[in-house]
Structures are given as structure tokens and as C-alpha cells.
Amino acid sequence: MSRIVFRGANLLDGEGPARPETTVIVENERILRVSDQAVEARDSDRLIELAGRTLMPGLISSHFHSTYDGITLMPQPLGLEHPPGYMMLLAANNARRALECGFTSVISAGAISDDIDAQLKLAIDNGVVPGPRLMAGSRGFDTTGGYTDTASGWWQLANPGAARFCDGPDGFRKGVREELARGAEIIKLFASGGHGVADAVTASPISEPEVRAAAETAHQRGFKVRAHCAWRHTLLECVGAGVDVIDHGDGMDTECLDAMLEAGTFLVPGLYFVKKLLEDTGNFMGATPAQTESVRAEFENAQRMLPVAQKAGLPICVGDDYGVMNLPHGSYAEELEFYVEDVGIAPLEVIRWATRNGAELMGRADELGTVAEGKLADLLVVDGDPSHDIAVLQHSEAFHAILKGGEFVKDVL
Numbered sequence: 001m002s003r004i005v006f007r008g009a010n011l012l013d014g015e016g017p018a019r020p021e022t023t024v025i026v027e028n029e030r031i032l033r034v035s036d037q038a039v040e041a042r043d044s045d046r047l048i049e050l051a052g053r054t055l056m057p058g059l060i061s062s063h064f065h066s067t068y069d070g071i072t073l074m075p076q077p078l079g080l081e082h083p084p085g086y087m088m089l090l091a092a093n094n095a096r097r098a099l100e101c102g103f104t105s106v107i108s109a110g111a112i113s114d115d116i117d118a119q120l121k122l123a124i125d126n127g128v129v130p131g132p133r134l135m136a137g138s139r140g141f142d143t144t145g146g147y148t149d150t151a152s153g154w155w156q157l158a159n160p161g162a163a164r165f166c167d168g169p170d171g172f173r174k175g176v177r178e179e180l181a182r183g184a185e186i187i188k189l190f191a192s193g194g195h196g197v198a199d200a201v202t203a204s205p206i207s208e209p210e211v212r213a214a215a216e217t218a219h220q221r222g223f224k225v226r227a228h229c230a231w232r233h234t235l236l237e238c239v240g241a242g243v244d245v246i247d248h249g250d251g252m253d254t255e256c257l258d259a260m261l262e263a264g265t266f267l268v269p270g271l272y273f274v275k276k277l278l279e280d281t282g283n284f285m286g287a288t289p290a291q292t293e294s295v296r297a298e299f300e301n302a303q304r305m306l307p308v309a310q311k312a313g314l315p316i317c318v319g320d321d322y323g324v325m326n327l328p329h330g331s332y333a334e335e336l337e338f339y340v341e342d343v344g345i346a347p348l349e350v351i352r353w354a355t356r357n358g359a360e361l362m363g364r365a366d367e368l369g370t371v372a373e374g375k376l377a378d379l380l381v382v383d384g385d386p387s388h389d390i391a392v393l394q395h396s397e398a399f400h401a402i403l404k405g406g407e408f409v410k411d412v413l
């Protein structure tokens with residue numbers, strides 16, 4: 001049996017503080033042993049002396065749009081920028097990039113028509129193209145005339161791209177079942193506007209019975225529902241209706257936090273996107289100065305609430321709208337430093353968001369997210385200690401190793 005013995009690791013296991021001088025043995029696709037002793041290697045083992053380099057779990061992005069690429073304000077609906085084959089090539093390229101950046105798993109926050117995510121997942125799992133473990137997303141559910149149904153045009157009659165318009169609880173039930181049947185593993189709802197985009201409308205585009213129907217239908221088949229949800233009142237409605245993951249939550253207050261804690265809801269803030277928007281002084285998204293101020297106020301609220309939520313024990317995950325404007329695919333780890341420097345979260349906590357919590361959101365905490373005996377060997381070897389300087393995770397070109405399921409994706413050891 002092929003074994004890899006990492007000796008002298010500074011182990012960040014995804015749970016606790018760094019453990020120097022740790023030995024980790026990988027056998028085939030799994031972690032066989034984690035020991036604070038310098039375990040002897042067998043002749044047939046590949047022995048790797050890490051000499052204090054950090055060994056840690058592969059990173060997990062909990063908000064990933066495989067097809068986003070240089071998205072700006074576009075005349076055409078999202079997801080129809082190019083024909084389907086071209087979109088798949090973009091998605092495959094972005095998946096490879098995520099893996100090369102040390103993200104060994106990604107959770108879709110919304111796919112496009114033609115089941116791009118589900119098909120990409122299949123191609124990755126079958127070894128056709130390199131990529132992370134991909135939890136495939138559905139199209140983003142909305143209602144006729146809802147938040148994303150603003151660019152009415154002939155093309156939407158046949159193919160709404162990244163959006164799927166349903167009406168009434170029965171419409172949502174059928175829509176959810178169809179997306180699941182076509183390979184989606186997590187359902188996305190566009191439950192509110194907001195999150196960086198100033199808007200005049202404040203009525204929830206999806207009604208509470210529709211959200212509840214979507215959540216019940218997905219749960220019945222063993223899948224989770226996530227909702228783009230920035231507004232306070234919509235957030236409360238979504239959590240009450242059974243949504244498992246709140247994306248963004250910019251308008252969150254302590255009442256929202258209590259409701260989420262009570263329900264066991266995950267939060268994926270994706271707040272770095274808004275920071276980048278606010279830094280873009282060139283009239284971002286066509287907003288007026290007054291609208292920009294409302295976005296800034298929401299941003300500052302989220303900045304204030306995140307440490308409170310973290311302290312209260314809310315499961316928070318990383319991931320953002322990479323592929324949009326100032327947030328290119330490949331810049332994933334900048335977000336980690338942002339949560340440390342601009343939001344005041346300890347690096348070790350942000351590492352947990354990016355490892356253990358992501359695995360929990362995937363429903364695979366028994367196999368992924370931490371370095372522990374019996375788990376899949378999705379691992380990184382990096383210089384320095386990210387629990388002291390999280391910025392080292394941005395330099396993926398300097399990573400010494402990336403392993404997915406015990407196989408080297410990158411090996412410069």
C-alpha cells in the first residue's frame with residue numbers, strides 16, 4: 001500500500017491551534033494517522049520532512065460561481081454571456097484555478113442553464129478535467145417580475161440563463177424537483193436584493209409560502225437550500241421558512257442572529273465583494289452617491305455584526321462572488337485576510353470558516369474539513385503559519401503541495 005509520511009509538520013488541523021512537530025500519515029486516499037511522535041517510516045513509504053512547514057486541510061469555498069468571468073453590468077441576462085459550450089470551458093478553467101489555489105472543495109452558489117455545474121462535477125469526478133470537489137448548484141430561483149427578472153427580453157422566453165422563474169408554492173416544488181433531477185445538489189433562491197447593489201425595491205421577490213415550499217421539497221430529498229438574502233425582514237422570513245444557508249445577510253441584527261442560531265442556519269457573508277465595490281470609486285454598478293451611502297451603511301452593519309455572530313457560535317463560511325468585476329477568480333484567499341484585517345476575526349477562526357465549517361455546510365464533516373484520522377487526505381503544505389499570518393494563503397504559487405484524496409495536485413516537496 002502506498003503511504004506518504006509527513007514528518008515535522010506544523011499542523012493546523014482546521015479545529016485547534018497549530019501543533020508543531022506533528023506526523024501525519026496518508027494511506028491511499030485517507031489520513032491514516034496523526035501523531036505528536038516522530039513516527040518511523042517504512043522503506044516503501046514516501047517520507048517527507050516538512051521541517052516546520054504548515055500542513056493544513058484543503059480550503060473550502062462555500063460560495064462559488066463556476067461560470068462567472070469578468071461580470072459587469074450587462075445588457076444580457078446573467079448566464080447567457082456566451083453559448084453553453086464556451087460557458088463550460090470557463091467553468092472548467094475556474095474550477096482548475098480554484099484547485100490550484102488550494103481550494104479542494106467548492107460549493108456552488110448558483111449555476112446556469114444546461115446543468116453546467118452538475119456536468120462539470122461529473123467531468124471532474126471522472127478525471128476528464130482537474131478541479132475541486134464540487135457541490136453542484138441549481139439555477140437561482142426567482143419569481144416572474146422578481147429581483148433578477150428585470151432585463152425582460154425575447155431570450156428569456158426560452159432560456160433565462162442563471163435564473164429560473166417560478167410562481168406559487170407548487171411552481172417552486174416542481175422547479176426544485178427538476179433542478180435536483182438534473183443534478184443540482186444545493187438549491188439557490190434569490191430572496192432579496194441588496195448586498196452591494198443599491199435598489200429602490202424592498203419587497204421580497206419570493207413569498208414566504210414559496211420559500212417554505214422550496215425548502216421542504218429540497219429537504220424531503222436530502223438537499224439544502226441557500227438564499228441570497230441581504231435584507232433583515234427577508235432574512236427572518238427565510239430562516240423561519242427553513243432556508244439552511246443565508247448568503248450575505250448584510251442587514252442582520254441580533255434578532256436575526258438569534259433566529260439563525262436557533263435554527264442552525266449557516267452564514268456565508270461574501271462581504272469582500274462589497275468592500276471591493278466601495279473601493280471602486282468609478283460609479284460602481286451605476287449607483288448614485290446616495291445609493292452608495294446606503295450600500296456603505298449595510299456594509300458597516302455587516303462589519304459590526306460578524307464578530308458578534310462569530311462569538312455567539314454562528315457557523316460562518318468563506319466564499320464570494322469571484323468572477324465579478326474587481327473580484328477575479330484566483331483571488332479567493334484575499335477574502336481571508338479581509339475578515340482578519342477589516343472585520344477583526346482571529347486568523348484561526350477564519351481558517352475554521354474556510355475548512356471545518358465548509359465541510360459541515362457540504363454535509364461531509366465526517367470526511368472533509370479537518371486533518372484527522374480516517375478523513376480524506378485533502379491537504380496543503382505551505383510556508384509560514386497561516387494562523388499567525390493568513391496572507392500566506394494568497395501565495396498559492398509558493399505552496400509546496402496540494403493533495404486531493406491523497407493524490408498530489410501539486411508536488412514541489
Ligand SMILES: [Zn+2]
Nearest residue numbers: 065109320321
Ligand atoms: Zn453569488
